[in-house]
Amino acid sequence: MSGKFVSIEGIAKRYSSAGGATTIFENLWLSMARGEFACVIGHSGCGKTTVLNILAGLDEASEGAVIVDGQAISGTSLDRAVIFQSHALLPWRTVLGNVSYAVSSKWRSWDRARVRAHAQSFIDLVGLTGSEHKRPSELSGCMKQRVGIARALSITPKMMLMDEPFSALDALTRGTLQDEVRRICLETGQTAFMITHDVDEAIYLADKIFLMTNGPGAVLAEIVENPLPRDRGRTDLHRHPLYYALRNHIVDFLVTRSKTFAVGTPDHDPRNVPIVHIGKPGLAIASDAKPEAPRETSRPGQARA
């Protein structure tokens, strides 16, 4: 991991309306290292999707800049692939056609055979071998999202942006796809930025969890470092001694502190967001939570507010 691969520097998003401008968020600072997997958690309306769209180049910040790999971004780029919540496959193209479209957009000079071979290798990677010639309407929700992932990966981006990619799926397929994404990101060393509502998804996937307060006027409240080992498995995740402390900290934030944060923390410095290390003494708010303690006993947020 090297320094700041992604750096969001003081961005704001305002919408002008009849009664003056509405500020969704402002003065938002955030950074990520190369190969890091970050999840953003926050309630609807806090501007998570807007942050992702600005990062993708689909939306423009009203203020501030976004720097990726040493360069300020302007507009969309093949370096930043997006996995859409609604998978956004082109329904008139087959699975292979959808992935090939992305491949031929990146490498315009490649001939058909080369594009197909490259696309095929990513279809194989997401486990869709044999379904290349199906159209999206013939696929299940899970398979559609796999195609979305294959399409995003096929252009070998510098980072992947995911806007609640699994929220439309049932719990079982969601788990399978999370495993898939985790495996692929670890194997390829992808930098990933993901928006989610699902606390367990964030704990399983993320190295870093960004907690955002409620909008309008949302701020990045805390950065939670995930204390779980990098080679964590889905099945024994909850047995880790720090799992519940971490989970409770995030849930508490979402339930109570996301509303009261701005009032309760007047001296919050958006450029220097506190980093929470669960389980390490002296740094964390939730450090005293015992692993076997029932959830009710650990309410670091309430104590603070």
Place this chain on the structure above:
Amino acid sequence: MNFSLRFRPAVVSIALFAAFLGVWHLATRSTATTTTMSPEYAKLMGLTATQGKSAMPGPLDVGAKLWEHLKQPFYDKGPNDKGLGIQLGYSIGRVGLGYLLAVIVAIPLGFLIGMSPLISKALDPFIQVLKPISPLAWMPLALYTIKDSSISAIFVIFICSVWPMLLNTAFGVAAVRKEWINVARTLEVGTIRRAFTVILPAAAPTILTGMRISIGIAWLVIVAAEMLVGGTGIGYFVWNEWNNLSITNVIIAILLIGIVGMLLDQILARFTRLVTFPE
């Protein structure tokens, strides 16, 4: 089940058609009441008076005449006596030409209107005023400026088929899902390539629907237009046979206009199915 669902409606259709022919035949058959009159006068009065024959031709008359036409669809015995094939050919040719011109104008312009809210708003008042004008109202102006009746008819076809295509194309293009556009944007697809690889396929079903409405209107209008401009075409044929008092030929022409209209619609329906995608 499948067989019977296809078979039974066909049986009902045939039965209905047979019943229609039967009623038609009975209603138009010869009545025996004839008056005696001098042969000279009888000649003048025609078969209706002498043999009690109905003035309206029966199905057998129409069938016999139709068979005559079908045996010789392309004869040409001067400007007032041409085969039905030739007349239909003229009409289809005019519709085809006017329609093609409308496609060339309406689809690119519809794209522009659909993609640019500015142009959409700027052109809206013109479209709103021009759209409800009966295409035949343009005819005198066209005849005066173009000074050619045949080209005027083509212009009238153009002007009547342009609106449904234009509006449907604009609507289809404007309604392309944002997420598909965003896919193209994140892949850094240029404007031209985006128009052809994302917007066109996405809007194609709507565009084809507009084209299907247009061909229907064009075929409706050509008959009336040819009645006005005269000379050739199925519309002219209808009017000419009315002047000849040949109701049989008028009925045959009506039947053929219906069949050709249906075929044109089916062709467009086939194209629409080709570009429609399931979601």
